[in-house]
Amino acid sequence: MVKLIRSKATPSDITEMLSALESYIKIAVDLKLGVLAGGGVMHADCERALLDAGSRQADVWGSDWYPQDKRVEFGSLINIRPKQNNRSMEVQDPALRRQIESVVRKLLEP
Numbered sequence: 001m002v003k004l005i006r007s008k009a010t011p012s013d014i015t016e017m018l019s020a021l022e023s024y025i026k027i028a029v030d031l032k033l034g035v036l037a038g039g040g041v042m043h044a045d046c047e048r049a050l051l052d053a054g055s056r057q058a059d060v061w062g063s064d065w066y067p068q069d070k071r072v073e074f075g076s077l078i079n080i081r082p083k084q085n086n087r088s089m090e091v092q093d094p095a096l097r098r099q100i101e102s103v104v105r106k107l108l109e110p
Helices: 011-018 043-052 094-108
Strands: 003-005 025-030 035-038 060-066 071-073
Touching (some): 011 025, 071 094
Antiparallel strands (some): 025 060
16 A cells, blocks of 8 residues: 655554565655655555655655664665666665655654
8 A cells, every 4th residue: 555644654654554565665755845655566656646646756766664674775666867867776866865864764763
């Protein structure tokens, strides 16, 4: 189940998002709006939820949240963006990684 998270996620939100993959949550983060979509089995599903809610694709980046370790990983097919100087699945720009991690922690970390 993909959930749109605009404010601090509840324990129930986290449980629902974990239902797809159990140990981690695939997420897409809109850096401009400071929101994320999480859950499901593909980052593209999360990206679609954000785009349907009004996000711009250029502002949306994929990552994973591991709640047990409180860890963010920055790899996703939706991150391959030559026009934005990211030619890899991994987010290359350290400043961009910090922004993604900041939104993820603000919304998902207990």
